[in-house]
Amino acid sequence: MPELPEVASFEKYFEKYAIGRKIASAQVKDSRIIRGLPAGRFEGELSGRRFVSTRLHGKYLFAATDGERWLVMHFGMTGYLQYFEKPEDNPKYDRVLIGFQQGGYLSYVNPRMLGWIGLIESPDELIRQKGLGPSAQDSRFDYREFRKIFSGRKERIKPALMNQGLAAGIGNIYSDEILFQARIHPMTRANSLNEKELKSIFHHLKKVLQTAIDRNTGTGSLPEQYLLRERRKGAACPVCGTRLETAKIGGRTSYFCPNCQKEPTGPKA
C-alpha cells in the first residue's frame, strides 16, 4: 500500500510531529526491523538527537538528525507512522518507538514486517546502492527523462513502471491507475509505444501521483473516474461499465478495463 503518495503523506506527518523535537529515547520493539546496525546502537545513536529535516525518494523517507546520521524508513506494504501522547496508547504492531523530550511518541508501525528502518550517512549513497531511478514526482523527472528511460525497453509497461530502478515510487496500485487513465493495456511492450502513448503515460503518471498526494494530505477522495475506487473482483469500469479484468503480470495482480485498455495488436505482443 505505501507507494510514493502514501510515503509523501508520512513525510508531512513526520514533519508535523517529529521535526525540531529532541529525542529522549528510541526503543526497538522488534529488532528484525532494524537493518545495517544492531538495534542497541540504533537506540543509542538516536537518543539525544534532534530531527531537522526530511527527504523523500520513491518509497523511501529520510529524516536528517543534528548529528552525522539520517534515519531511513521503508514501509514495505503495511507500514505507517503513528503519533500519540500517552505511552499506553501505543498502537498494535509498533516496531520502533521514539519518545520526545517535550512529550509524545512517534511509532513506526508495521504488522507484516516487510520494510525496514536504519541509520545511514547519506541518502544519496543509499539511493545509489539500491540502484533507484529518479523519484517519480521530482520535477527533474520530466518527459525527456521519462522517454529516455522507458521508450526502448522490451518489457511490458506495467512491470517497467513498477521497476524502482527506472523510476522510484510507483507500485502495483498506482501503475494500474496510471495505465487506466492513459488507456494503455498493462501487457503492452514499452518499446511498442508511440510518442503519443508515451506522452499520455507520463502525463497521467504525474497527474495520478499528484492527485493521490493531494488526497492523502488534504481532503477528499479520488476522482470519480479513477480505477482505484473500483479496484476489486467483479467490479465495473468507472468509465464504460465493462467488467474489470485481472491478470498476473510480473507476479502481481493487475486490474484493467478490457474495453478502455485495448490489448496490444500484433502477434504475441
Add this chain to the structure above:
DNA sequence: CTGGTAACCTGGCCGC
C-alpha cells in the same frame, strides 16, 4: 538484458 518464480512475513478473508 529479460522475465518468471518464490521467498520473506503475517493478518484477513473464504470455504468447509
Add this chain to the structure above:
DNA sequence: TGCGGCCAGGTTACCA
C-alpha cells in the same frame, strides 16, 4: 468455532 489455504504488498534472490 476452528482450521486450512490463499491472498496482499515491496523487495530480493535465484534460475531460465
